[in-house]
Every structure is written in structure tokens, then in C-alpha cells.
Amino acid sequence: MARARHPTEDPTWVKALVIGVVMVFLALVLILPLVAVFAEALRKGVHAAIDAVLHEDALAAVKLTLLTAAIAVPFNAIFGLCASWAVAKHDFPGKSFLITLIDLPFSVSPVVAGLIYVLVFGMQGWLGEWLLDNDLKVIFAVPGIVLATVFVTFPFVARELIPLMQEQGTSEEEAAISMGASGLYTFWRVTTPNVRWGLLYGVLLCNARAMGEFGAVSVVSGHIRGLTNTMPLHVEILYNEYDFVGAFAVAALLCLLAIVTLVLKTALEVAQPAVRRGGH
Amino acid sequence: MTISIRSVQKQFGRYPALNNVDLEIADGELLALLGPSGSGKTTLLRAIAGLEFPDAGQVLFHDKDVTYASAAARRVGFVFQQYALFKHMTVAKNIAFGLDVRKGKDKPPKAEIARRVDELLKLVELDGLGGRYPSQLSGGQRQRVALSRALAVQPSVLLLDEPFGALDATVRKSLRKELRRVHDATGVTTIFVTHDQEEALELADRVAILNKGQIEQIGSPREVHDNPASAFVCGFVGESNRFEGRIEGDRFVSGPLVLPAPNLADGAGVGFVRPHDFVLADQGVEARVERVNAQGALARVDAVLADGTRIEVAASRADADRFTGSVKLEIAKSHVYGA
Numbered sequence: 071m072a073r074a075r076h077p078t079e080d081p082t083w084v085k086a087l088v089i090g091v092v093m094v095f096l097a098l099v100l101i102l103p104l105v106a107v108f109a110e111a112l113r114k115g116v117h118a119a120i121d122a123v124l125h126e127d128a129l130a131a132v133k134l135t136l137l138t139a140a141i142a143v144p145f146n147a148i149f150g151l152c153a154s155w156a157v158a159k160h161d162f163p164g165k166s167f168l169i170t171l172i173d174l175p176f177s178v179s180p181v182v183a184g185l186i187y188v189l190v191f192g193m194q195g196w197l198g199e200w201l202l203d204n205d206l207k208v209i210f211a212v213p214g215i216v217l218a219t220v221f222v223t224f225p226f227v228a229r230e231l232i233p234l235m236q237e238q239g240t241s242e243e244e245a246a247i248s249m250g251a252s253g254l255y256t257f258w259r260v261t262t263p264n265v266r267w268g269l270l271y272g273v274l275l276c277n278a279r280a281m282g283e284f285g286a287v288s289v290v291s292g293h294i295r296g297l298t299n300t301m302p303l304h305v306e307i308l309y310n311e312y313d314f315v316g317a318f319a320v321a322a323l324l325c326l327l328a329i330v331t332l333v334l335k336t337a338l339e340v341a342q343p344a345v346r347r348g349g350h
Numbered sequence: 351m352t353i354s355i356r357s358v359q360k361q362f363g364r365y366p367a368l369n370n371v372d373l374e375i376a377d378g379e380l381l382a383l384l385g386p387s388g389s390g391k392t393t394l395l396r397a398i399a400g401l402e403f404p405d406a407g408q409v410l411f412h413d414k415d416v417t418y419a420s421a422a423a424r425r426v427g428f429v430f431q432q433y434a435l436f437k438h439m440t441v442a443k444n445i446a447f448g449l450d451v452r453k454g455k456d457k458p459p460k461a462e463i464a465r466r467v468d469e470l471l472k473l474v475e476l477d478g479l480g481g482r483y484p485s486q487l488s489g490g491q492r493q494r495v496a497l498s499r500a501l502a503v504q505p506s507v508l509l510l511d512e513p514f515g516a517l518d519a520t521v522r523k524s525l526r527k528e529l530r531r532v533h534d535a536t537g538v539t540t541i542f543v544t545h546d547q548e549e550a551l552e553l554a555d556r557v558a559i560l561n562k563g564q565i566e567q568i569g570s571p572r573e574v575h576d577n578p579a580s581a582f583v584c585g586f587v588g589e590s591n592r593f594e595g596r597i598e599g600d601r602f603v604s605g606p607l608v609l610p611a612p613n614l615a616d617g618a619g620v621g622f623v624r625p626h627d628f629v630l631a632d633q634g635v636e637a638r639v640e641r642v643n644a645q646g647a648l649a650r651v652d653a654v655l656a657d658g659t660r661i662e663v664a665a666s667r668a669d670a671d672r673f674t675g676s677v678k679l680e681i682a683k684s685h686v687y688g689a
Contacts, residue, residue: 241434244401248421248428249448249503263438 107325110318122308122316123323130296131304131320134212138287138300139280142219147273150227155261157228158235159243172228175221183221184289187214210292215300218286223279230272234265271338278331282324351412351506351539352377353398358407360393367393368404369563375541380533382550383543385560386586391543392511394560398541399426399509411506427500427538429510433492435484441495442467442480448503470498473532490521497529501536508533510542514549526553547587551575559583581620581687590622590685591661602686605657606635611686618689623681625650625664630672631680637661639673649673 079085111119122128156162157169175183189195191208201208208214242264246256262269284302291298293307301324308317355373359366367390375381383391396402398409400421409417416424435444442464443450449463458466471477474494484492493513500508513529514522530553533540544550550557551571558568559582567579578584585592595604597619602611609621626648637653644650649670651663665673 241430241432242436244421245428245430245434245499246436246447246451248399248401248426249451249499250422251447251451255451260436263436 104325107318107321110314111322113318114315118315119319119322122313122319125316127296127299128304128316128320131299131301132323134215134299135281135301137212138216138219139277141216142223142280143273143277145220146224146276147227147269149224150229150231150272150276151262151265151269153228154231154235154265155257158232159240159261169232172225174225175223176225180218180222180283180285181289184218184286187217187221187286187290191217209290210294210298212298214290215287215298218290219280219283222283222286223276226276226279227269227272230268230275231265234268235261238264267338267341271335274331274335274338278328281327353507353539353541354408354410354413355394355398356408356410358394358397358404358409360390360397360402360404362393366563368397371407371563371565373558373565373568375539378537378539380530380540380553380555381542382554382557383541383560384545384547384550384557384587386545388562389560390563391545391560393563395509395511395541395543398507399428400424401428425503425506427503427505427508429493429496429500429508429513431512431515433484433496433516435492435495435499437484439483440480441471441476441482441484441487444484444495445470445480445499445502447499466502470502473501473535474498474528488521489517490525493517493525494528497532501532501538505538508536508538508540510540512544513542514544514546522549529553551587557587559586561586578622578685581622581689584622584685584687588624589662589664590624591628593621593623593659595619595621597686597688602684605659606655607659607681608635609681609684609686614686614688620687620689622685622687623661624683625662627682627684628661628663628665628679629682630665630669631678634678634680636676637663637679638676642670642673644670653677653679 080088111122123132153168153172157165157172188209191197191201191214193202193209195209197208206213208217242260243256246260247253251259282302283300284306287300288303288306291300291303293299293303295304295307299307301320305317305321305324308314308320353373353375355371355375358368358371360368369390371390371394373394383394385391393402397404400416400419400423403418407417408415411424421428436447439447445467446463449458449466452458467480468477471480474497476491476494476498479487479491484495487495493516497510497513500510510529514525517525526549529540529542542553551574554571556568557571557574559566559574561582567574567583569577574583575588578587584590593602593604593607593609595602595607596617597611597614598616600610600612600614602609602614602619602621604621607621609623611619611621635655637655639651639653641652642649643652644667647667649665649667651665651673653661653663653673655661663673663679
């Protein structure tokens with residue numbers, strides 16, 4: 071060997087090969103498509119892309135996506151916080167069953183998740199007639215989209231917080247309670263501050279998925295333009311109509327949202343190294 | 351505050367952590383719960399604190415049954431093994447926590463809380479560090495914060511779970527004296543758990559030795575060291591040479607070694623001799639010296655008996671040079687127990 075290297079390091083050609091393979095793979099699978107999205111969006115110039123994004127239906131889709139995320143994310147943040155607190159800090163019968171349930175949306179295909187809501191709330195579903203009689207719309211309307219999104223994204227915060235809380239143990243809570251703090255006071259003043267970075271991180275991941283969800287939302291949406299189309303659905307519609315500039319412009323907007331999320335996530339990790347131990 | 355533990359039992363799954371434990375703790379006493387890991391000492395401490403409820407038996411505070419009362423209702427001050435300081439609060443906020451959570455007329459005014467925090471910081475010699483966060487403190491300082499946080503609520507009893515376990519040897523020694531000083535200054539009944547016998551013997555008024563969920567002996571440090579009630583206590587407290595052998599007619603025989611064993615039934619037995627109870631003499635059991643290690647006031651001698659049994663002898667430094675080749679040892683004191 072010509073060059074001195076660290077005794078536990080692999081030979082240079084092995085390192086170069088492995089890093090090279092990873093880089094080529096990343097370029098092909100991740101970077102190239104991302105570049106393609108922006109290139110296609112800008113193919114007919116910046117103005118065309120901006121016009122496509124500012125189109126009435128596109129704006130409606132953006133609005134609906136933001137609305138959905140604005141409802142689903144806080145809901146799941148609260149649910150995730152409560153669930154992880156229950157699981158990590160307490161022992162109760164059925165605990166492992168609850169953990170399995172929390173993971174369910176990860177293991178079930180989103181399309182099936184959407185279908186479940188159609189079966190329950192749809193015209194032919196269990197609650198269909200009752201909903202019709204009371205003039206309530208769930209399926210092919212905003213409530214259905216929100217429900218499906220909540221279902222698909224609910225493990226994110228809980229999954230982030232459970233290992234973190236388990237690692238922290240219960241002695242701080244015991245200390246608080248032994249000094250006379252109530253359970254609720256302890257939860258807000260001791261448990262929650264200790265996981266605030268993990269919570270923020272989980273919320274970011276949850277938000278990214280809520281805005282990008284396609285399968286479950288597609289089933290319950292009905293694809294009514296300007297009414298029940300979220301951004302991912304709108305991309306599909308435009309694409310199917312051969313409006314490539316439009317489709318890729320909206321897709322690029324989605325990508326930008328994802329990139330912002332990633333940047334925030336990285337900033338968080340730099341600011342708080344302990345977050346990285348959270349599990350993902 | 352006197353504390354009485356009566357026939358307390360606690361089981362974790364099928365594993366008995368406490369098995370019929372009785373214990374009386376006098377007002378103002380400093381008691382150590384000493385035992386190996388898994389002996390039930392922490393479980394007993396937590397049962398006294400109200401962090402664990404026993405399956406059976408009673409815990410009395412001053413003749414009042416508190417067996418199933420909450421920790422807060424008992425007004426205990428608890429110092430956790432890893433201190434369990436609130437990481438996101440300053441030292442002052444940590445110490446004030448127990449007073450801040452009070453409601454209505456029980457809650458002291460802000461100025462009073464601040465005064466109390468200052469007083470406690472002074473007591474544990476941390477003046478001026480109230481604005482720091484726990485992560486900015488050394489291990490020993492964290493321990494002091496945990497101690498003053500526990501004292502802030504003016505507890506009826508102060509409970510400490512392995513208070514010095516996470517510290518290095520020098521800090522540990524000085525904090526030991528500190529705890530004794532704080533105890534004497536406040537007069538609060540104090541119970542601490544430790545697996546370090548030196549710590550227990552040096553610090554406590556009385557030591558309770560636990561093994562397998564039972565109390566083997568309770569007594570002053572001197573009592574448990576000089577008159578161990580069982581083979582376990584003899585082996586666990588202080589240093590000792592252990593010998594397997596047989597008891598026959600008031601004598602314990604193990605190879606060349608013969609120890610008095612009055613009033614013990616014949617059969618298998620174990621004998622113990624403390625290293626300093628082997629004394630150089632003109633007659634006695636013969637031993638071949640292998641190594642002499644002089645450190646501090648003592649000379650520690652590794653020697654081998656005629657049957658190959660290794661022993662450790664502690665002698666004064668003045669005698670160190672006399673341990674060469676083959677020596678004769680008399681036994682000043684020994685302890686024998688039936689197996």
C-alpha cells in the first residue's frame with residue numbers, strides 16, 4: 071500500500087467504490103427526478119410556471135392542502151403526545167395492543183385506509199344513509215380528506231416520542247409527584263418540556279406527510295376541481311390532461327415544501343443533537 | 351418522625367423483593383439500608399417514600415398508617431439515584447419546585463420562596479449558582495442541588511437512593527461528610543440506600559443489612575462489624591477471610607485451621623477471620639508469605655496456609671518487615687456459622 075492509512079480503515083479503492091455506488095444511486099434515484107421536476111416546470115419559462123401555480127384550481131388545491139395539514143398536524147401532535155405519555159410512562163393492560171394500533175397506518179396501504187372511510191361514511195356505507203338524512207358530507211368532501219390524512223399521519227409524532235420518553239425514564243416525574251405536583255402539572259411542566267425537540271421533529275415529519283399524502287386522499291376525494299383536490303391530486307389531474315408545465319409547476323411547489331421541511335429538520339438536529347437519538 | 355415498617359411484603363411478578371420486613375426508625379436517626387443489588391433495599395426505600403405500595407404489611411409515620419398514602423401526602427424528601435433534576439429549569443427553580451406547586455394559602459409568597467432557596471443553596475455551599483442549569487453543574491454539585499430540592503419542602507423524612515453512586519471517589523468522600531453535616535444541622539430523620547459498606551459504616555447511626563428481601567441484621571456500624579449475626583453479614587460487612595469446613599464438638603476445622611465454635615451443632619459450617627485478626631505470634635497456624643503490600647497505615651499480606659488456602663492478613667506498617675518466608679499466626683477473633 072502506497073499511502074499510510076488508519077489501521078481500521080478499509081483500503082482506499084474499497085471506500086471509493088462504496089461511496090461511488092451510493093453517489094451514483096442517489097443521483098439516479100433522488101437528484102435526477104428532482105432536477106427533472108424543476109426543469110419540466112420551467113420548460114416554457116418562469117412565467118408559464120408561475121401562471122400555472124396561480125391558476126384558480128391550483129390555488130384552491132394549495133389552500134385545501136394547507137387546511138388539511140393545519141387540522142391533521144395539531145390533532146396528531148396532541149394525540150401523539152398523549153399516546154406516547156401513556157405508553158412510555160405507564161403500565162396498563164392492553165399496552166402492547168395500543169402500540170401495535172399506533173403502527174397500523176404504517177403497515178396498511180393508504181388506499182385501503184381510504185377505502186375504510188368510504189365503507190364507513192360512503193353512500194353505501196354503514197353511516198351513509200344517516201349522513202345523507204342529516205345533510206352531512208364526509209366522502210368526496212373536505213372532512214373525508216382530513217380524516218384520511220389524520221389516519222395516515224398519526225404514527226409520526228407518537229413514534230418519535232415513545233423511544234425518547236422511554237429513554238428518559240420516569241424518575242423526573244416521580245420527583246415532581248413526590249414534591250406534591252399533580253399528574254397534569256407534571257405532564258405539562260416536566261414531561262413535555264423534556265421532549266419538546268422530539269415533538270417538533272415529529273410534527274415536521276407529520277406535516278411533510280400530511281401535505282404529500284396521495285393514496286388515501288385520492289380514494290375519498292372524488293377529485294372535484296377547485297373543491298376536493300389537494301396538491302398531489304391536482305398534479306395527477308394536470309398530468310393526465312397533458313398539461314405538463316402545470317403538473318410539474320405544482321409538483322415543484324410540493325418539492326419546495328418538502329425541501330423547506332428537510333432544512334428545518336436539519337437545523338433542528340444541529341441545534342439539538344439529542345434529537346438524533348430519537349429513533350429515525 | 352419515627353417510622354415503623356411492619357411485616358411489609360412486595361412481589362414483582364414472581365420475584366419477591368421484600369419478604370416480611372420489620373423495621374423501626376427513631377426520630378432524627380440517620381439509617382443506612384445496606385445490601386447487594388437485588389436485596390430489596392431500594393424497594394423498601396420506595397415503599398417508605400410512597401413511590402411503591404406494598405402487597406401486604408404496614409408503613410407507619412409517627413403511629414399514623416401511611417401504607418397507601420401518596421408521596422406528597424407523606425411529605426417525604428426523595429433524592430434519586432441519578433438526581434432526576436429538571437433539566438429545563440434553573441437550579442433555583444428546581445429547588446423551589448416543591449413550594450411552587452403548592453396552591454392557595456399553603457403556597458408561600460414569592461419572596462419567602464426565594465429566601466428559602468437562598469438559604470438551602472447556602473446550606474449545601476452552592477451560593478450564587480441558582481441561575482445555572484443542571485447541565486452546567488458537576489456531578490457533585492448536581493447531587494447537592496438534588497439534596498436541597500428534597501429539603502425545600504421541609505420533609506418529615508429525607509430518603510436517598512444510592513446518593514453517592516454516580517460520583518467519583520474523592521467527591522464521594524467529601525459529600526458523605528456533607529450529608530452528615532446537613533443531617534445534623536436539620537435534624538431530619540434520614541434513610542439512605544447503599545451497596546457500599548464503607549459508606550454505610552462511616553455515615554450512619556444504624557445500619558440495616560438486607561439480603562434477598564429480608565433484613566439480616568440491624569445495629570450500629572460497630573455492632574454489625576464486630577458481631578455479625580449471620581454468615582451473610584459477616585461476609586458482606588468489612589473484609590474477611592472465608593473458610594469452608596466442619597463443626598465438630600465446639601470446634602470448627604478447615605484444613606490446618608481450627609476455630610472455636612461453642613454452642614453450634616455438628617455438621618458443615620463456615621468460618622470467618624478478619625484480616626487484622628490474624629496476629630504474628632510464636633505459635634499458631636503456619637502460613638507462607640507470598641507478597642507484602644504496604645499502603646497507608648497498614649501492611650497487607652497475601653499468604654498461603656499449609657493446605658493451599660489463600661488468606662489475607664492486615665498488620666501495622668511497623669510489622670511489615672517481619673512477614674518474610676514462613677510465619678506463625680494466632681487468631682485474635684473469629685466468627686463461625688452453621689451452614
